[in-house]
Amino acid sequence: MAIRNPPVDAVLVGFGWTGAIMAQELTDAGLNVLAIERGDWRDTPTDFSPAYAQDELRYYWRHELFQRLNHDTLTIRNKASETALPMRQLGSFLLGSGVGGAGVHWNGQVWRFLPTDLKAKSHNLQRYGKAAVPDDMTIQDFGVSYDDLEAGYDKFEYLCGVSGKAGNLRGAIQAGGDPFEGPRQREYPNPPLQMPYAPTLFGQAAAGLGRHPFPHPAANASRAYTNPLGVTLGPCTYCGFCEKYACGNYSKASAQTTILPVLMRKKSFTLRTNCEVLKINLSADGKTATGVTFIDETGQEVEQPAEMVVLSAYILHNVRLLLLSGIGKPYDPATGEGIVGKNYAYQITSSVNVFFNDKILNPFVGAGALGMIINDFNGDNFDHTGLGFIGGGYVGILQTGARPIETHPTATGVPTWGLAWKKAIARDYLKTTTIATHGAVMAHRGNCLDLDPTYKDTFGRPLLRMTFDYTDNEHKMSDYLTDRAAEIGKAMGGREIKANYRKGSWDVVPYQTTHNTGGAIMGESPRDSFTNKYLQSWDVPNLFVLGSTAFPQNPGYNPTGTVAALAYHAADAIKSQYLKAPHQPMVRA
């Protein structure tokens, strides 16, 4: 017999970035909010203290901050004709777990999508015609505009204390910033981080080729900063342990370093950790969420009634919970019908190593989003006529720390072990840098999420099954970006370059990005989307689904800035509109 808890105004499932943002906003609006997190409570002084946070083995390779796959993983395959097998070990993406979620071990790369990214289908059709969007490329417009999201982008950048240089202030292009970005209402809250040697060489070479380099916007504080909630971050010390690690220095923005010091004091907010939500409960007619059922930290089943249910877990968990709860029609790639699980997308990356003979670059002096970037080949910032693909990505050098188990690039012809390897690595480690490309993945009819028929989690529930591969669009686009990166690499004047094109099928082993998207996408109509522009379910209007779950396809930027902007956009609508008429759709179907 399940325990039945007293009702709350809103229950949040998952407590990372979006959960913390929504909890802060809804408690400000006077609501009584409960957040349920399946992982542990985590905070700087005890879980990633600077006394031992800089530990490559423990945190990256032994996955201390990541999801425990023994508890729950997903199954993976490249195409429907294959049998999906469990992702037994983390690799391509690093799922988060615990308070702060994946936002604890992110790099702090904060981007805004391009205005045209949010209209990917209509924009590309209009500019390039029907042939540019083949039938199997199931891209859609987001149903929300850049102007709708600008306030949310701005709010998140000021929450995090992003260090950067504006490129477009209210329509006026600014020297030193990204001239391709959408207009922003004001400058970044902090100036760019100091730029090390290798990214500086990249910027010089790129400018020499007529590109438009600028410092990557970074949620790594370039100076002490107190955010609008009154929470202070410390200046980044360039220790080189951001990406895949937690910051011991209160310099990288996370829920812990920006929101929780305020939120955790509120009596109207309760957090329960080590509790796992099993399903969302519905009314008999299926049109109202009545709350959730979860297993508490003692193993007891608990029914939690709520006026509003917000899914704020990672995208893969949000989608799985919808499927396990029987909400929405599951997507069927054979017929193209159904919504939940549709348009799963990812990111496509490649790199170009640049080896110098004479330049000591000290690559270990780093920070997560420290680098120089060009967006000349992102989105539709360039003419795609005749290229055979749409979309793009950024190209740049991010000097994130070169921890040596992970980062020891070898020149062409050098083996991966043995004496020749050893001599090469001793010669090259300090004098090598890597240009990264970070490209979009368009939605494709066959790329989707559903429940696995065979494999189960510790509670006996089916694992999520991911069917995903790159298409011609991604490979052509990524090769194009890699060629552009190689041009800049050559112009940097090193001894040699080595271009690492992304070849073949998506591979779960090498780390790429934790930028999984889609599965419960937003849009303009319930015919082809799960939520409206406020991330409100069309079918169940008191259910909101946050995160990159909503992206109809994945543009060439890191997702977190847009994930946060969408959460603020939803929170504003809930406060100004929804709470005046609860349980009602905010957009007419």
Place this chain on the structure above:
Amino acid sequence: MSPSQISRRTALGAGVLAFAAPLTGAAAQFNGGGLFWAANTSTYPTAVDLKASYQFLTGDEAAFVEAAALRMIPADPTGPSALEAGVPLFLDRQLAGDYGKGTRLYMQGPFAKGTATQGYQAKWPPAGFHRAAIKAIGDHLAQGGGATFHKRDEADQDAFLKDLSDGKVDLGGDVDGKAYFKLLLQNVMEGYFADPIYGGNRNLSAWKMIGFSGARYDQRAYVLSYGKPYPLPPVGIGGRPAWSVKG
């Protein structure tokens, strides 16, 4: 932080916690108390005792691992070999612990070989995989009538490892030789370049060879020193040898 630590914290931090599960006392509920913190709950890594003997590897296994690691990172004046860096002891301790047991891995069946892009599909966690693969390699070499791996000359060892990495050695049964080579090479690199607190990278020697600064807390002074060597020696989580008290 593990659930058991949560329980401990609950006892320690009663002043800031609201309890929801009095039956066990293992509550993890937070309401209005601010950022939860309790003393002495952080988990500092335990240093490997460099003088201790192997805990997981048997004699034959250790002989294989030592010989194979030495071919992967041989001795020469450039820097430490895998043996000089202590890679085998590192690997032994890793395999004896949670990593070897695969406590964080999904190890439920059914097991299948999978495609090249589906990653780790061995039916054993890393310790069991090493054990099964080393035995299979020994059997394979014995069947061919040749010497055991560690008694072969360097060129022979290199040729065998190369064949293993290229998938040209059929070890029979469920042991995927190519997958095992990848695991072994990864573990050797981990031991060579990980913080010395885990038993490898002895005296920070691998970091010194490449010039990595280590667990440095504040590198602000060196961001703009373009082209200049970093002036400080590497440091680990446990400090560095020069900081130890002699005697």
